[in-house]
Amino acid sequence: MVGSFSSIGPSIRRRIDRWAPPPAAEGRTVLVTGATSGLGLATANELARLGATVCLVGRDRERTAAARRGASSLGRAQVLSETANLGDLEQVKALFVRLTGRLDRLDAVIHNAGVLFHTRQLSPQGTEATATIHLLAPFVLTEGLQPLLRASAPSRVITMTSGGMYAQRFDLEQLVAPSGEYDGVKAYACAKRAQVVLTHEWQRRHGPGGIDFHVVHPGWVDTPGLSHGLPGFARLLRPILRSPPDGADTAVWLAGGRPGQPPGGQLWLDRRPRGEYRLPWTWMPSACRVAGGEALWAWCHAQAAEVVGGGAAR
Ligand SMILES: NC(=O)c1ccc[n+]([C@@H]2O[C@H](COP(=O)([O-])OP(=O)(O)OC[C@H]3O[C@@H](n4cnc5c(N)ncnc54)[C@H](OP(=O)(O)O)[C@@H]3O)[C@@H](O)[C@H]2O)c1
Numbered sequence: 001m002v003g004s005f006s007s008i009g010p011s012i013r014r015r016i017d018r019w020a021p022p023p024a025a026e027g028r029t030v031l032v033t034g035a036t037s038g039l040g041l042a043t044a045n046e047l048a049r050l051g052a053t054v055c056l057v058g059r060d061r062e063r064t065a066a067a068r069r070g071a072s073s074l075g076r077a078q079v080l081s082e083t084a085n086l087g088d089l090e091q092v093k094a095l096f097v098r099l100t101g102r103l104d105r106l107d108a109v110i111h112n113a114g115v116l117f118h119t120r121q122l123s124p125q126g127t128e129a130t131a132t133i134h135l136l137a138p139f140v141l142t143e144g145l146q147p148l149l150r151a152s153a154p155s156r157v158i159t160m161t162s163g164g165m166y167a168q169r170f171d172l173e174q175l176v177a178p179s180g181e182y183d184g185v186k187a188y189a190c191a192k193r194a195q196v197v198l199t200h201e202w203q204r205r206h207g208p209g210g211i212d213f214h215v216v217h218p219g220w221v222d223t224p225g226l227s228h229g230l231p232g233f234a235r236l237l238r239p240i241l242r243s244p245p246d247g248a249d250t251a252v253w254l255a256g257g258r259p260g261q262p263p264g265g266q267l268w269l270d271r272r273p274r275g276e277y278r279l280p281w282t283w284m285p286s287a288c289r290v291a292g293g294e295a296l297w298a299w300c301h302a303q304a305a306e307v308v309g310g311g312a313a314r
Helices: 008-016 038-049 061-072 089-102 129-151 163-167 172-176 184-209 224-229 231-240 244-255 286-308
Strands: 029-033 053-058 079-083 108-111 155-160 211-216 266-269
Touching: 029 038, 029 129, 038 053, 038 061, 038 224, 038 244, 053 061, 053 089, 061 079, 079 089, 089 129, 089 286, 108 129, 108 244, 129 155, 129 172, 129 184, 129 211, 129 286, 155 184, 155 244, 163 184, 172 184, 172 286, 184 211, 184 286, 211 244, 224 231, 244 266
Parallel strands: 029 053, 029 108, 053 079, 108 155, 155 211, 211 266
Antiparallel strands: none
16 A cells, blocks of 8 residues: 555556556647645646646635646646635535536546545535535536536546545445544544445446546645645655646546546546555445445535535436
C-alpha cells in the first residue's frame, strides 16, 4: 500500500504504462468543487492549462476569486467561479440553479470538495456534516445538473474518494447517524466508502442516458486537507507524499475527452481500474452492494427532496 498510494506509485506507473500527457480539453466545460486548495486547485489549474472552460466552486469568496485569477493566468481558457458552502443543501440548490442559468454545456463534474471533521457537526438541515459534504451535496448537485450533463453526453461525473474507504464496510446507518463517541476518521472512511457505492448506483440509473460515473482514489497527497485531517500521518509520510498535480492526474485524465473513454462505474488509481476491497470484513457480495446502493440513493433522494422538492431529484 505504501508503494502504491505514495509518490512511488505514479513515478513507476507513469513509466510502465507509458502515460501520455492528458488530452487537450478545448471545447469542454468542467466543474470542479473544492477548487481553492490542494487537489481541487491542482485539478482546476491543469484543466485550464489544457484549454477547458473551468468552473471553480469554492466556499470563500476571496479564496475562490484568487483561485480563478490563478487558473486564468495559465492559458486562454475561460475560467468561471461560484461560491457555495456544500455543507448547506440550500446553498447547493441555489448553486445548481445558478449554474443551469449560466452554463450552456457541461462535459464533466468533479466532486472533489471534502473534509475530515474532528468533532461531530450537523448541517443547517440537521444531517450529519461528513455525509452532507461527501454525499448529499454531490447528490443534489448531480441530480440538479443532470439535464445539462445529459444534453452534453457523453459526459461524466468523477468523485474523489480516499484509500480510507478500504478500512470500512458500507454501512448506511453508521453514515446517517454515527453511533457512540464521534470518530472523525471512521465517519470520513464511511462516507468515502459510500461514495463508491453511490457511484455504482448513479451509473446504473444514469449510465444509459450517456452520463458515466467514476470514482478516483488520488493516493496520499501533500495538501492542507491532509495536514489538518491527519497531522501525524502527514508529518510521518511527508517525504513520500504525492504532489497535488500527481494526485489530480487521474481525475484530469478522466475529465478530458478522448475516443475510447473507459466505461463508467469504476474505481481508479493512477489511470488504472482498481479493486474495491482489500480487507475481508469490508467485502459485500454484489447483490448486497446493489441493495445498499438503492438504499443509499433512497436516503439521498429523501434528504434532497426536503430541500429541493421531489422534482429535482428523480
Ligand atoms: N490529500 C490526500 O491525501 C487525500 C487522500 C484521499 C482523498 N482525498 C480527497 O481529496 C479531496 C480534496 O482533498 P484535499 O486533500 O485537496 O483537501 P484540501 O486541501 O483541504 O481541499 C479541500 C477543498 O474542499 C473545500 N471544502 C471543504 N469543505 C467545504 C464546504 N463545506 N463547502 C465547499 N467547499 C468545501 C475546501 O475549501 P477551503 O479552501 O475553503 O477550505 C477546499 O477547496 C477530498 O475529497 C479528500 O477527501 C485527499
